[in-house]
Amino acid sequence: MSIINAIVIITAAMSIIALDSDSDRYGNVTDSQYIMGFMWDILGSALHGLIFAVSELVFVKLLGKRSFHVVLEQQVTVSAFAFAFTTIGVIVNKDFQGMASEGKTFKGGESSYYLVLIWGAITFQLGVLEGTAVLFLASTVLAGLLNARGESAAHGHRSRHTDE
Numbered sequence: 001m002s003i004i005n006a007i008v009i010i011t012a013a014m015s016i017i018a019l020d021s022d023s024d025r026y027g028n029v030t031d032s033q034y035i036m037g038f039m040w041d042i043l044g045s046a047l048h049g050l051i052f053a054v055s056e057l058v059f060v061k062l063l064g065k066r067s068f069h070v071v072l073e074q075q076v077t078v079s080a081f082a083f084a085f086t087t088i089g090v091i092v093n094k095d096f097q098g099m100a101s102e103g104k105t106f107k108g109g110e111s112s113y114y115l116v117l118i119w120g121a122i123t124f125q126l127g128v129l130e131g132t133a134v135l136f137l138a139s140t141v142l143a144g145l146l147n148a149r150g151e152s153a154a155h156g157h158r159s160r161h162t163d164e
Helices: 002-019 031-062 068-092 095-104 110-137 140-163
Strands: none
Touching (some): 002 031, 031 068, 068 095, 095 110, 110 140
16 A cells, blocks of 8 residues: 555646646747646656565565665665666766766856756755665655655756746
8 A cells, every 4th residue: 555655646746736836937948848747757666666565565564674775785786777877878878978078068067067067966965875775664655755746856956046
C-alpha cells in the first residue's frame, strides 16, 4: 500500500504544479511539445515514487536491517549508476564540446560556469542523501512529499527567474 500511496501523491503533486501552467510556458513551445513535457513529468514522478518505494522495500524486506551504512551504500550505488548513465548520454550527444563553448560565453566567466556545475552536483548529491535519509528514518510517503515540494520550489524559482 505504501508504494501506491507514494506514486499517487507524487503524481498528484506534479498535476497540481501543472495547473499553474501559465507561469512556466515559454513562447516558442507548441501545444504538442507542452503536452509531451507534461506527460514526461507525470511518468518521471511515478518512476521517482516507485524508486522510493523499492528503496524502502530493499531496506525492510530484503536487507532486514536498517542502518546508516546501508543508506550510504544505497546512495552510492544509485549515484554511480546515474553518473554512468548520464555520462554515456553526454558523450553520445557530444555535449562536452557544447559545455566548453557555453562556459566561455557564461556571464560570470568560465571559472564561474564550472563552479556552478560542481556545486550543482554537490548540492544534488546532498538532496539525494536527504531523500534517502528521510526514507530510511520515516517513510516513502514523507520522502515523496518532501521531494515533490522541493521540485515545486525549484520549478517556481525557475519560472520567476525566466520571466524577468
